[in-house]
Amino acid sequence: MVATIATLCCNSFRSRSMLAMTSPVAWDSAPSRARHNRLGSPNTEFSQTGERIMPARFELHGFAFSGPTYKVALTLSLMGEPFDYVHVNMMEGEHKQPPHLSRQRYGQVPLLVDRNNGRHLCQSAAILEYVADMTGRFGGANLDERLQAREWMYWDFDRLAAPLYKARVVKLGFRKAPAEVVEDCLAAARSALGVLESHLAGREWLVGEGATVADIDIYGVVAFAGEAGIDLAEYPQVSAWAKRIEALPGFKARADLLPMESREAA
Structure with a gap:
């Protein structure tokens, strides 16, 4: 089992997927832009007391020691996109169980769920390209x-x-x-x-x-x-x-982004 965990930790970063280079999604109202500037995501609603009343747009499934999971978590953090985190206990083989396999066909981590459209995204490089396309950030100027x-x-x-x-x-x-x-x-x-x-x-x-x-x-x-x-x-x-x-705004180390238990977005 340890070898399996190690192999997945090594290999889950792999991605040969080539996403179409779509135009970034635009926010079409001043209130939504203001909400994004304050909270990081236009898709996270908060009450007047600051309590979250709608889920974050993104849900990240991963393992705390996974470098590829950290790539995705760090990208979202640098983008100011809060995300719910689902800890996949690879030590117990959760990544090979039907609930995870039904979403992540390779039986690896990371997995990113986009609640805006129901997409389930695998392979860290493909995920990074996707969120860059969706948010219009860190994708390159041309x-x-x-x-x-x-x-x-x-x-x-x-x-x-x-x-x-x-x-x-x-x-x-x-x-x-x-x-x-x-x-x-x-x-x-x-x-x-x-x-x-x-x-x-x-x-x-x-x-x-x-x-x-x-x-x-x-x-x-x-x-x-x-x-x-x-x-x-x-x-x-x-x-x-x-x-x-x-030194970039939103930077966090792995230990601060990937706990050993599931966690809702702050």
Whole structure:
């Protein structure tokens, strides 16, 4: 079971889905815009006493130690979108039980439910593209930037996330592997971090003049480098870039976004 958990923790970030690049959803009234500015989401209603009377638009199902779940939670937090969180107890195999499989066909995490339209979304990269399209945030300023952001997300899947996550789950004790396998993973992760280091020289962000879902997606891997046994001090450009993400309004660390129990949006 531990191996299954580790495999899912490593692999649930995978996404080759290509979402259509739709126009962002517009809010068509001043009251809804004001409500979004105050509370983060135009779809969350509150009473005069501040109590929530309608559910948050998004419901995120995940596991507290899942890097891909953190990517989605962080994206929503940076967007100012409150979300209900459903803890999937992977230690007890809940991700392989019919209630979860009926919504997440791969038996993995994360799963995002959009209550506005009933969509059930799987695979973290596809989810990030979707919420960027729906909210009009972090998707890139134009088509070229959106394409470049997508390219970086697929590069992350192929080159950085897999080896770094695998080394991490071994270091955390979720999985056992021979020392040489871990060293191979670390070597591959360091090579990918070197590519990132070179690209960020003279840049603040991966694409364009502002943060995009590509930055958030890759940060959701880089943030766990220390747990994998990699010192980010060896990559000053990457470290500076990570600090810029951590300075964005709405940023929260994994432990603050992903508890070990279900939680309604604040």
